Amino acid sequence: MSTDLDFEAVAEAFYAALFREAPDVERLFRDETNKTVMFVNALESISGLERGDPHFADFMAMLGQRHRDIGITQQHLKAGWTAFNEALDVGGGNLTLPRRQFYRDAFKKLVAAMNYDPDDLH
Numbered sequence: 001m002s003t004d005l006d007f008e009a010v011a012e013a014f015y016a017a018l019f020r021e022a023p024d025v026e027r028l029f030r031d032e033t034n035k036t037v038m039f040v041n042a043l044e045s046i047s048g049l050e051r052g053d054p055h056f057a058d059f060m061a062m063l064g065q066r067h068r069d070i071g072i073t074q075q076h077l078k079a080g081w082t083a084f085n086e087a088l089d090v091g092g093g094n095l096t097l098p099r100r101q102f103y104r105d106a107f108k109k110l111v112a113a114m115n116y117d118p119d120d121l122h
């Protein structure tokens with residue numbers, strides 16, 4: 001059994017929970033058809049990076065920048081944080097604690113790159 005993430009399961013659980021928590025996010029997507037594939041690809045890239053690797057910071061900064069100025073609010077980010085944690089439970093049932101923390105840190109880097117405070121997600 002995999003000890004890392006089931007990327008597809010995470011992606012599906014994430015969007016289901018995100019749209020449940022913040023239904024108005026859905027209209028911010030210009031094209032919804034590829035969102036699961038793009039999310040899976042991003043998670044795949046993140047999973048191959050080490051915490052201290054400069055590419056990790058670069059990748060999250062780049063991804064965060066692509067989320068800027070498209071109408072995402074602090075409320076959406078709080079909903080996203082809830083959704084992401086829920087999705088990690090669904091798609092990462094066997095994640096080790098450090099690995100879970102790594103993905104949570106990735107989300108916080110994304111939030112910081114969107115120019116929001118990652119310590120204000122609760």
Ligand code: HEM
Binds near residue numbers: 025
């Ligand atoms: C609160 C959390 C999040 C919200 C509200 C959100 C919202 C969005 C929206 C609205 C888009 C569409 C942008 C457009 O159509 O122009 C998008 C694109 C995308 N998101 Fe997110 N997202 C969140 C978190 C994440 C996370 C955690 C990941 C990956 C780990 C991710 C990966 C992506 C990718 C790969 C794209 C496509 C980027 C591109 O086309 O340049 N998102 N997101």
